[in-house]
Amino acid sequence: MSQSATRQTVLQLYRSMQREANKFSSYNFREYSKRRIALGFRENKLATPDQTKDLIVQSQNDYEMLKRQATINSLYAHRKVVVE
Template identity: 45%
Template sequence: MSTAPTRRAILDLYHATLRTSNSFGSYNFREYFVRRTKDTFREIQTAESDPTKVKNLYAAAANELAVLRRSAIVNQLYGGRKLAIESLERRPEDSKTRGDN
């Protein structure tokens, strides 16, 4: 019987999933998958005492990452126009040019 994944493996999977979630071109998909990723890994964190449950949750998250990567590629290929909320997001260099420090 294999053991539960290490803390490092879980963190690596978490960071890979967050990177993939942030690679979506569509704002709504991006925000949804970032939120879902955080919720999934909070669940893994709360199940930390049961190695079998952690192993099952880790395997499910790894499978979701594979699907998420394929979905992100398709979303980037067929992404639509930017939403109004995306143009309202402030970047650090914006405050310098507008003079509203």
């Protein structure tokens, strides 16, 4: 995979994960997910190409898990927090 294709894949994955995190109905889950995603990508910014391939696979699995969690979270009603 070329460097630009890898960069494009990583950016697409980052944006998808952030969009999915915004689907949480609970403020605390939503903000935690967004922070955790940004921190995880920032921590691995200087990874080697081999590490990047492994991290992309791991992030895709995390994205699928995030989608499931957001769906489950939206099934259960809750009261809004003051900051919402």
